[in-house]
Amino acid sequence: MHRLIMTSATYRQSALDKTETARLGDPDNRLLWRMNVRRLDAEQIRDAMFAVTGELKTTTGGASVATSQPRRTIYTKVLRNTRDPLLEAFDAPEGFASTNQRNVTTTPTQALLMINGDFTLARAKAFAKRLERERLTDEQLVSRAFQLVFARPPEPAEQAGAVEFLEQQSQRDLQNVSTTAGGDARAAALIDFCHVLLNSNEFLYVD
Amino acid sequence: MSQPDPIYRKPLYHHEVQYTRRDMLVKGGAGFGALALAYLLGDGPLPGLAAQSTSTGPHHPPTAKSVIFLFMEGGPSHIDLFDPKPKLNELAGKPLPDSFEPVITPMGEYDAPLLASKRSFQQHGESGIWVSDWLPHTAECVDDIAVIRSCWGNGLNHSNGVCQMNTGSILAGRPSLGSWVSYGLGTENQNLPAFVVLEDNPGKVVNGPRNWGAGFMPAVYQGTALVGGDEPIRNLSTPAGIGENRQRGKLDFLQQLNRQHAAERQDQTELEARIESYELAFRMQAEAPGAVDLSEETQQVRSLYGIDDKETAVFGRNCLLARRLVERGVRFVQLYHGSGSRWDAHSNIEGNHSMLCKECDKPIAGLLKDLKQRGLLEDTLVVWGGEFGRTPMSEKGNGRDHNPYGFTMWMAGGGVKGGQTIGATDEIGLHAVENRLHIHDLHATILYLMGIDNMGLVYLHKGRPERPTLNEGEAFRKITTG
Numbered sequence: 001m002h003r004l005i006m007t008s009a010t011y012r013q014s015a016l017d018k019t020e021t022a023r024l025g026d027p028d029n030r031l032l033w034r035m036n037v038r039r040l041d042a043e044q045i046r047d048a049m050f051a052v053t054g055e056l057k058t059t060t061g062g063a064s065v066a067t068s069q070p071r072r073t074i075y076t077k078v079l080r081n082t083r084d085p086l087l088e089a090f091d092a093p094e095g096f097a098s099t100n101q102r103n104v105t106t107t108p109t110q111a112l113l114m115i116n117g118d119f120t121l122a123r124a125k126a127f128a129k130r131l132e133r134e135r136l137t138d139e140q141l142v143s144r145a146f147q148l149v150f151a152r153p154p155e156p157a158e159q160a161g162a163v164e165f166l167e168q169q170s171q172r173d174l175q176n177v178s179t180t181a182g183g184d185a186r187a188a189a190l191i192d193f194c195h196v197l198l199n200s201n202e203f204l205y206v207d
Numbered sequence: 208m209s210q211p212d213p214i215y216r217k218p219l220y221h222h223e224v225q226y227t228r229r230d231m232l233v234k235g236g237a238g239f240g241a242l243a244l245a246y247l248l249g250d251g252p253l254p255g256l257a258a259q260s261t262s263t264g265p266h267h268p269p270t271a272k273s274v275i276f277l278f279m280e281g282g283p284s285h286i287d288l289f290d291p292k293p294k295l296n297e298l299a300g301k302p303l304p305d306s307f308e309p310v311i312t313p314m315g316e317y318d319a320p321l322l323a324s325k326r327s328f329q330q331h332g333e334s335g336i337w338v339s340d341w342l343p344h345t346a347e348c349v350d351d352i353a354v355i356r357s358c359w360g361n362g363l364n365h366s367n368g369v370c371q372m373n374t375g376s377i378l379a380g381r382p383s384l385g386s387w388v389s390y391g392l393g394t395e396n397q398n399l400p401a402f403v404v405l406e407d408n409p410g411k412v413v414n415g416p417r418n419w420g421a422g423f424m425p426a427v428y429q430g431t432a433l434v435g436g437d438e439p440i441r442n443l444s445t446p447a448g449i450g451e452n453r454q455r456g457k458l459d460f461l462q463q464l465n466r467q468h469a470a471e472r473q474d475q476t477e478l479e480a481r482i483e484s485y486e487l488a489f490r491m492q493a494e495a496p497g498a499v500d501l502s503e504e505t506q507q508v509r510s511l512y513g514i515d516d517k518e519t520a521v522f523g524r525n526c527l528l529a530r531r532l533v534e535r536g537v538r539f540v541q542l543y544h545g546s547g548s549r550w551d552a553h554s555n556i557e558g559n560h561s562m563l564c565k566e567c568d569k570p571i572a573g574l575l576k577d578l579k580q581r582g583l584l585e586d587t588l589v590v591w592g593g594e595f596g597r598t599p600m601s602e603k604g605n606g607r608d609h610n611p612y613g614f615t616m617w618m619a620g621g622g623v624k625g626g627q628t629i630g631a632t633d634e635i636g637l638h639a640v641e642n643r644l645h646i647h648d649l650h651a652t653i654l655y656l657m658g659i660d661n662m663g664l665v666y667l668h669k670g671r672p673e674r675p676t677l678n679e680g681e682a683f684r685k686i687t688t689g
Binding site: 015016017023027028029036037039080081082083085088089091094096097099100103104105106107108109110111112113115116117118121158161165168169172173188192193195196197199200201202204205207 | 378379380414415416417420422423424425426427431440441442443444445446449450451452453454456457458460461463464465467468469471472473474475477478480481482484485487488491492669
């Protein structure tokens with residue numbers, strides 16, 4: 001039954017708009033002419049971040065680790081009375097009873113956690129380091145980052161926009177830069193760029 | 208997934224999904240900014256649908272808009288505070304007489320003799336409510352208080368008891384009462400959470416954050432524990448080293464990427480909702496710190512709450528914060544006093560309760576007086592109590608064991624008629640005997656005052672209509688009339 005559903009042409013569609021006719025005729029997609037976008041589950045968000053930044057340890061098995069460790073979430077400890085903030089915010093079940101269907105919420109708490117929280121910021125720094133190690137030009141760097149986060153190259157306009165962001169961002173709040181990237185405004189801007197990509201809808205949702 | 212409202216809506220396969228206002232709030236993130244979000248997305252209340260919902264908005268006109276729940280964690284002794292028992296002092300030193308139904312005590316001192324109360328009780332106010340000399344400040348407010356002497360529950364241990372007082376069940380996994388209220392009523396202030404928790408001793412409360420967890424409901428309904436310092440809500444501040452211009456630059460670039468992404472995926476409201484959630488987060492950064500900035504309060508107000516005294520400062524500050532939060536439209540504020548079962552006086556109840564009463568009495572009275580003089584007490588319900596009371600039998604010679612069979616809580620404001628005593632325990636304070644009110648009844652009463660029918664507030668979970676009081680409990684409506 002699952003195979004029948006999941007291998008069907010309908011189920012395998014993408015969420016991208018196809019034709020204007022379809023969109024105008026059935027904006028709510030009740031005839032399933034496209035897939036609806038789906039937000040990644042909590043564990044997927046955490047795993048995907050580690051994967052993108054190059055930190056993920058791909059070993060299997062072994063003792064469970066703290067959620068701060070770069071292993072897949074399935075190998076992390078679950079403490080029901082002290083939940084991981086990221087997993088909790090993105091609707092991982094409480095663990096007291098079985099859950100037949102997860103909630104999928106969109107909240108400012110998630111936004112705060114993603115844009116201000118330590119975890120995502122640490123991933124952004126690791127991601128920036130990964131890119132820096134590769135010694136790329138700005139253009140190459142943007143392409144590489146897009147490839148890693150979105151699994152596609154940037155459109156020319158996106159590339160230009162990203163390069164422009166890097167330039168402008170390295171001019172902003174220069175007095176604060178010293179604490180984030182050792183005084184290197186360019187490095188700080190790259191961290192910000194990485195941080196934004198990890199916050200983006202394209203990263204958090206699949207088509 | 209959004210929760211279809213049960214009862215009235217049958218599954219309509221391959222049909223347009225009709226969203227109620229509540230569904231929209233769930234998708235859009237209730238509590239924190241949901242109403243604003245739904246409104247901004249142009250998906251406000253859908254005419255017709257909202258009216259069908261069994262759980263949209265209040266069911267009847269509320270008398271309370273907000274609740275402040277003062278949780279004395281560990282179990283305060285009702286027979287030494289609000290429920291005087293002369294007979295107990297008469298029988299002190301003797302075993303429990305056969306005429307009282309024996310109970311299980313968790314520490315198992317079955318034959319321990321009865322312990323006299325060393326407190327002196329007096330009648331206070333015009334109403335003549337009895338209060339012991341441990342709570343002289345609360346005693347000044349009795350004419351606004353309804354003392355409920357006949358509470359009972361099922362949790363024999365702290366974990367069970369605290370869990371039931373919060374969720375209705377002694378077993379973990381159900382939503383907290385504050386979550387039900389957020390789900391039922393939403394928030395009045397889009398930039399603050401609807402359900403806030405303040406601990407006097409952070410990280411120590413028995414069961415931890417699951418006491419204010421949303422259980423099987425979406426995480427948006429969970430309580431937000433405020434932490435001290437410059438960042439009252441977790442992740443509220445821009446990270447150190449990132450200036451406001453850089454933060455704004457990042458948000459602008461993020462929204463640029465997100466809008467481009469959404470342009471190729473039109474009519475997918477979730478994407479718009481997430482775009483908006485970042486803007487709301489940015490606005491919250493502006494509003495929330497002001498809500499918790501006590502420096503705006505006068506010296507007079509600060510001393511009313513006992514903030515200038517070392518012993519009362521911690522809880523006084525939390526009580527004052529609670530007032531500032533309800534003033535700004537926060538629905539449900541829960542304050543823990545004695546976090547980490549500090550009220551749990553198995554031995555030396557004299558020393559233990561003297562200290563704890565001293566810590567919380569003045570702040571609580573200050574809160575009641577301040578709410579009253581600002582006209583806020585009219586629609587703010589204040590609830591006081593622990594997870595259970597304590598036994599008339601002694602433990603370790605000079606302490607008391609847990610007593611969920613009969614104990615006292617009180618309510619004030621929010622439509623409650625003050626100056627009344629409700630129910631009674633037996634002659635020694637062991638069992639509730641008259642007008643017995645189970646924790647489900649107490650929860651139903653709180654919900655009733657907020658305009659919610661406890662049987663009408665429904666959340667569909669695993670195909671079952673779940674209700675805040677587990678399909679039990681009845682509001683004690685006479686609390687409003689005496």
